[in-house]
Each structure stands twice: as structure tokens, then as C-alpha cells.
Amino acid sequence: MLAAADRKLALWNIGVAYTAFLIGTLAGLLQVFIRNDRLELPAWLDYYQILTAHGVLLALIFTTFFIFAFFISGMSKSLGTFGPKVLLWNWIGFVVMLTGTVLATVMIVIGEASVLYTFYAPLMASPWYYVGLALFVVGSWIMGFALVGHYMKWKKANRGELSPLFAFMTVTTIVLWVIACLGVVATVLFQYIPWAFGWVDTINVELSRTLFWYFGHPLVYFWLLPAYMAWYTVVPKILGVPVFSDSLARLAFVLFILFSIPVGFHHQLMEPGISDFWKFLQVVLTFMVIIPSLMTAFSMFANFERAGRKNGGKGLFGWFTKLPWKDLRFTSIFIAMAFFIPGGAGGIINASFQLNEIVHNTLWIVGHFHITVGTPVAMTFMGLTYWLIPYLTGRKFSNTMKKLGFIQIGLWSVGMLLMSTAQHILGLLGAPRRTAYSGYNGHESALEWFDGILTNHVTMAVGGSILFLSAMLLLYIVIMSAFVSPKAVEPDEFVEFPLAESDKRATPKFLENWWLWIGMAFLLIIIAYAIPIAQMIQHAPPGSRGFITW
Amino acid sequence: MTKKKQEHEENLKGTLISVFFVGFVIVAMWVAVYLMYLSQ
Ligand code: HEM
Ligand SMILES: [Cu+2]
Numbered sequence: 001m002l003a004a005a006d007r008k009l010a011l012w013n014i015g016v017a018y019t020a021f022l023i024g025t026l027a028g029l030l031q032v033f034i035r036n037d038r039l040e041l042p043a044w045l046d047y048y049q050i051l052t053a054h055g056v057l058l059a060l061i062f063t064t065f066f067i068f069a070f071f072i073s074g075m076s077k078s079l080g081t082f083g084p085k086v087l088l089w090n091w092i093g094f095v096v097m098l099t100g101t102v103l104a105t106v107m108i109v110i111g112e113a114s115v116l117y118t119f120y121a122p123l124m125a126s127p128w129y130y131v132g133l134a135l136f137v138v139g140s141w142i143m144g145f146a147l148v149g150h151y152m153k154w155k156k157a158n159r160g161e162l163s164p165l166f167a168f169m170t171v172t173t174i175v176l177w178v179i180a181c182l183g184v185v186a187t188v189l190f191q192y193i194p195w196a197f198g199w200v201d202t203i204n205v206e207l208s209r210t211l212f213w214y215f216g217h218p219l220v221y222f223w224l225l226p227a228y229m230a231w232y233t234v235v236p237k238i239l240g241v242p243v244f245s246d247s248l249a250r251l252a253f254v255l256f257i258l259f260s261i262p263v264g265f266h267h268q269l270m271e272p273g274i275s276d277f278w279k280f281l282q283v284v285l286t287f288m289v290i291i292p293s294l295m296t297a298f299s300m301f302a303n304f305e306r307a308g309r310k311n312g313g314k315g316l317f318g319w320f321t322k323l324p325w326k327d328l329r330f331t332s333i334f335i336a337m338a339f340f341i342p343g344g345a346g347g348i349i350n351a352s353f354q355l356n357e358i359v360h361n362t363l364w365i366v367g368h369f370h371i372t373v374g375t376p377v378a379m380t381f382m383g384l385t386y387w388l389i390p391y392l393t394g395r396k397f398s399n400t401m402k403k404l405g406f407i408q409i410g411l412w413s414v415g416m417l418l419m420s421t422a423q424h425i426l427g428l429l430g431a432p433r434r435t436a437y438s439g440y441n442g443h444e445s446a447l448e449w450f451d452g453i454l455t456n457h458v459t460m461a462v463g464g465s466i467l468f469l470s471a472m473l474l475l476y477i478v479i480m481s482a483f484v485s486p487k488a489v490e491p492d493e494f495v496e497f498p499l500a501e502s503d504k505r506a507t508p509k510f511l512e513n514w515w516l517w518i519g520m521a522f523l524l525i526i527i528a529y530a531i532p533i534a535q536m537i538q539h540a541p542p543g544s545r546g547f548i549t550w
Numbered sequence: 551m552t553k554k555k556q557e558h559e560e561n562l563k564g565t566l567i568s569v570f571f572v573g574f575v576i577v578a579m580w581v582a583v584y585l586m587y588l589s590q
Contacts, residue, residue: 290576294569294572294573297568297569297572298565298566298569301564301565301568301569302562302565304565305561305562305564305565305568306560306562309561316563316564316567317564319564320564341572341575342575342579344576345575345576345579345580346579348576348580349579349580349583352580352584354587355580355583355584355587357587358583358586358587358590359583428583428586
């Protein structure tokens with residue numbers, strides 16, 4: 001078991017994560033019913049306020065706090081107990097992050113910040129919303145640096161040795177996060193805050209969107225890499241095999257640093273003000289990410305095949321039936337991975353320049369991120385939650401909980417399949433995202449969208465309701481494992497932290513040469529962004545004053 | 551040495567075919583949307 005102080009830190013992060021999850025999924029439930037006109041909100045609450053809460057609380061708050069809980073537990077396990085300084089700075093970071101979260105959430109709840117989680121200018125929220133976001137990011141940096149400090153201490157004590165895989169991947173993710181946040185910090189500090197407080201009258205919209213998406217795309221990798229960490233380091237242990245290839249795992253991770261940042265323009269393909277050349281360059285760089293993605297897919301299947309063969313699977317695919325399907329920790333993550341196949345494929349479509357015209361700002365996009373972050377990432381985190389909380393609290397995870405867990409992931413899968421399939425098809429037909437109920441003035445072709453068997457408001461509402469039910473079941477399991485389940489006494493009642501062996505004897509040392517990867521990352525960033533951003537500043541269009549549309 | 555050899559002879563054909571399957575899903579979905587794009 002980990003030291004009590006480290007466990008407490010991780011548990012607090014999980015606590016905040018699941019509080020956000022509760023409010024966020026409730027907002028999701030309301031959304032599906034508002035969209036089909038079955039629910040009218042009281043005057044003090046509006047659709048965009050709820051949608052802002054949903055995006056912020058689930059995509060930013062739930063993910064980030066859970067990710068830090070996972071990092072803290074895994075770093076303490078693989079590198080040893082935290083020293084007093086590491087603990088102190090982690091707590092400071094946590095408090096700053098929490099303060100920012102509360103501030104931003106209050107602004108959303110009192111109706112001062114219905115600008116959605118992307119907070120595009122010229123929509124203008126209360127300045128305190130932006131201050132809240134800035135504090136959130138700064139807090140996450142402090143926690144991140146505290147963990148890097150813990151890593152550096154280990155490196156000093158083990159000179160010349162490669163760090164354990166979990167620690168390496170944690171540091172990679174933090175490096176990615178810190179570089180990514182430079183964009184959002186720049187725009188929030190130098191553009192939004194002066195503008196929202198009224199120190200300046202106007203804002204350069206194109207620049208703010210560009211800096212946001214410089215951050216926005218690596219943000220999705222900040223969610224995904226911790227899920228990949230579970231896939232690379234936790235899943236093999238559950239399967240009873242060592243990590244497939246330590247070098248491959250590390251190489252894939254550093255490639256994600258390189259190819260996830262200089263690509264933000266693929267979210268701005270429909271925007272004027274950026275020339276085709278720069279868009280095309282970033283589209284090409286976007287496609288490079290397919291390489292580490294397929295490397296990851298290969299490693300995962302290799303884990304399954306080796307494990308299945310060990311258990312007696314014969315023939316080309318006999319191993320498949322020999323996987324530990326009755327193990328909730330495995331099956332949950334397996335489903336998460338399966339959802340990521342169409343999820344990732346959809347992402348390639350989104351980024352394909354012209355094809356973006358078909359899907360841009362439609363419900364397809366909503367379907368897409370619910371089968372990327374909303375299921376592959378979220379369900380991997382669920383699969384971790386089942387053992388991580390009991391591991392941290394020293395409580396038992398009973399068979400009843402296990403059964404409930406299977407029901408929970410089953411419901412989430414069915415609900416998501418219904419909701420996201422409906423959204424994907426509706427989007428292809430042209431139905432827009434980010435809208436409350438609309439009758440489209442009775443326009444025929446718009447109303448036809450919703451006539452299909454799968455593509456109607458009922459499917460989306462049924463899917464959303466099933467999802468919400470699943471979310472509540474998960475929260476029940478979370479509360480039981482955190483506060484109620486009996487404490488483990490016998491050695492075999494303790495829940496373990498499954499972390500696979502990774503043979504790093506053949507791993508080349510340059511993979512852990514951070515300056516090399518950070519240097520290459522900045523080189524690519526400069527190539528992709530320096531000229532277009534300079535042009536946006538030099539030939540700035542007239543700025544925009546703020547708009548409050550709600 | 552023999553151990554190393556064994557590792558290399560590990561049978562991962564199923565893995566390779568599975569990854570091709572992932573690639574196939576990517577290409578199929580992409581082509582489907584591309585055809586839609588052309589027809590609009
Ligand atoms: C109970 C489960 C959930 C339901 C019913 C649900 C439902 C929805 C719906 C209907 C929308 C689209 C609204 C619109 O465009 O008008 C939406 C947007 C969104 N959802 Fe979910 N969702 C759920 C879970 C999640 C999870 C787990 C995540 C991420 C971890 C997530 C992230 C998002 C994001 C980022 C948006 C976009 C918000 C925006 O456009 O500003 N959702 N959700
Ligand atoms: Cu992106």
C-alpha cells in the first residue's frame with residue numbers, strides 16, 4: 001500500500017473529479033431533453049449555460065483531476081513515497097486548481113459565463129471566469145512540476161538508468177501539457193482578461209482562436225495519454241503478460257509530443273484569415289499522428305494475442321475467446337479501446353481539410369468526441385476507478401460491486417452507441433451542434449433529418465437517459481468504495497495496483513533525452529505557427545468588442 | 551541467445567491482421583464520407 005499522505009492526495013483529486021462528473025452528466029441529461037423540446041427550462045437557466053457546464057465540468061475538470069489522481073498514485077508506486085516538498089507543492093497546486101474550478105463554475109451557474117468550454121471571442125464572459133480558468137491551468141502546472149520534481153529526485157538517485165515506464169509516460173504527458181497550455185495562458189492573460197475587465201475595448205478574434213486551438217488539440221492528447229498509460233502499463237498486468245515492447249511504448253509517447261501540438265489549424269479549416277498553405281501543412285502534420293496511434297493498436301493486440309495464447313488459444317484468432325472477459329478491470333478497458341477504433345477514424349475524417357466541410361459544426365462532431373473522450377477515455381477511467389479507489393482506501397471490492405460494475409459499463413456502451421450513432425448520422429445530414437430545440441421554421445429538409453429510425457430525437461434522448469443511469473450507478477460504486485465498503489483485512493482481500501513489468505534492457509537511452517524531444521517539438525511549432533501568427537498580429541483585422549448574447 | 555530467438559518467433563499473425571482491420575475501418579469510413587462529399 002502507498003503512504004497514507006500520498007493516498008489522501010490522490011483521493012481528494014478523485015473526489016473533485018467525481019463531483020464534477022455528477023453535475024456534468026446531469027447537464028448532459030438535461031441537454032438531450034431540451035434538444036427534443038420535452039423540457040422547458042425556468043427563466044434563470046438556459047441551454048447554453050447548461051452546455052457550458054457540461055463541457056467544462058466533464059471535458060476539463062473531471063478529466064484533469066482524475067488524471068492527476070492516477071499520476072499521483074502511479075508515481076508514488078513506481079518511484080517511491082513522496083517527500084515533504086513534493087507533497088506540499090502537490091497540495092498547493094491542488095488548492096489553486098480547485099479555487100479556479102470553483103470560481104469558473106460559480107460564474108457559469110450564476111449565468112455570467114455562457115460562452116461554452118471553448119469560450120470563443122467575441123462572446124464575453126465575466127472576467128472572473130477567465131481568471132478561474134487561468135488559476136486552473138496554473139494549479140495544474142504546479143502539480144505537474146511537483147511530480148516532475150519527484151521524478152528528478154529518482155533520476156539523481158539512479159544515475160544513467162531509464163525511469164520506470166509509468167514515470168516516463170507521466171513526465172511525457174506533463175511536458176505535453178505544459179507546452180500546450182502556453183497558448184491558452186497567452187490568450188487568457190493578454191487578450192481575454194484585459195478585454196473582459198474593460199482595460200482594452202477590442203480583441204483580435206482570429207488570434208485568440210488560433211492560440212486557443214494551439215492548446216485545444218494537444219488538450220485531447222492530455223486526456224488520451226493517461227488512458228494510453230493504462231492500456232500500456234495496467235492492461236498487460238491484468239492479462240498476465242509483460243509490456244509488449246518498452247522501446248515502442250516510449251517512442252510512441254514522445255511522437256505524441258511532437259505531432260499533437262503543431263496541428264491546431266485542423267480545427268480552423270473553415271476560417272478565413274489563415275492561408276491554405278498553413279492549413280495544409282498542419283493537416284499533413286496531423287496525419288503523422290496515425291503512426292504512434294497504430295503502433296499503440298499493434299501493442300494492444302499483441303498483448304491480447306500473447307495472453308490468449310498463453311491461456312491456450314489456438315489458431316489465428318483463438319486467443320480472443322481466452323481473454324479474461326470476467327475481469328471487470330479488463331473488459332471495461334477493452335470496450336473503451338473498441339470505441340476508439342471508429343472514434344480515431346472519425347478524427348481522421350474531421351482533419352481531412354475538405355471533408356471537414358461536411359462535418360464542421362454539425363452533430364457529427366458531438367458524436368465524435370463522445371466516442372473519443374466521452375467513452376474511450378472516460379470508460380478507461382471508470383475501469384481504473386473500480387480498483388484505484390479500493391486500493392487507496394484499503395476497502396474491499398465485493399462481488400456485488402463487480403456485478404454492478406458490469407451493468408454500469410454495459411449501460412454506458414449501449415447508451416453511447418445509441419446517442420453517438422444518432423449524432424454521427426444526423427451530423428452527416430447537416431444537423432448543427434450547439435443548438436437548443438429548433439423547429440427550423442418548419443423547413444422540410446431540416447425536419448427530415450430527424451425522421452430516420454436511428455436519427456431522431458427519441459434515440460438521442462433514450463441514449464442520453466441510459467448514459468445518465470450508468471453515471472449514477474458509477475457514482476454509487478465510487479461512494480461505496482470510498483466510504484462504505486468494509487475494510488480489507490485478509491491479504492487476499494486487498495485490491496492491488498496492477499502494473500506490468502517492462503523490460504527496458506534493450507531500450508535506447510535517447511528516448512529519455514527530454515531536451516531532444518522538447519527541442520524538436522518547439523522546432524515543429526515554430527515551423528507551423530511562427531509565420532501565420534506573426535501575420536495575424538501584423539495585419540490584424542479590426543478588433544471586436546465583446547458580445548453577451550444570453 | 552535461444553531465448554532471444556524464441557521471442558522473435560512469437561506468433562503475432564492475429565495481431566497483424568487485427569491492425570490491418572483497424573486500418574480497413576479507417577479507410578472505409580473515410581471513403582464513405584469522401585463519396586458523400588463528392589455527391590454534394
Ligand atoms: C450522461 C452522459 C452524457 C450525455 C447524455 C451527453 C450529452 C451531450 C449532448 C447532447 C451534447 C451536445 C449538445 C449540443 O451540441 O447542443 C454534449 C456535448 C458535449 N459533451 Fe457530452 N454527454 C455525456 C457525457 C459526456 C462525457 C463523459 C464527456 C467528456 C468527458 C462529454 C463531453 C462533451 C463535450 C466536450 C461537449 C461539447 C460541448 C460544447 O459544444 O461546448 N460528454 N453532450
Ligand atoms: Cu484536433
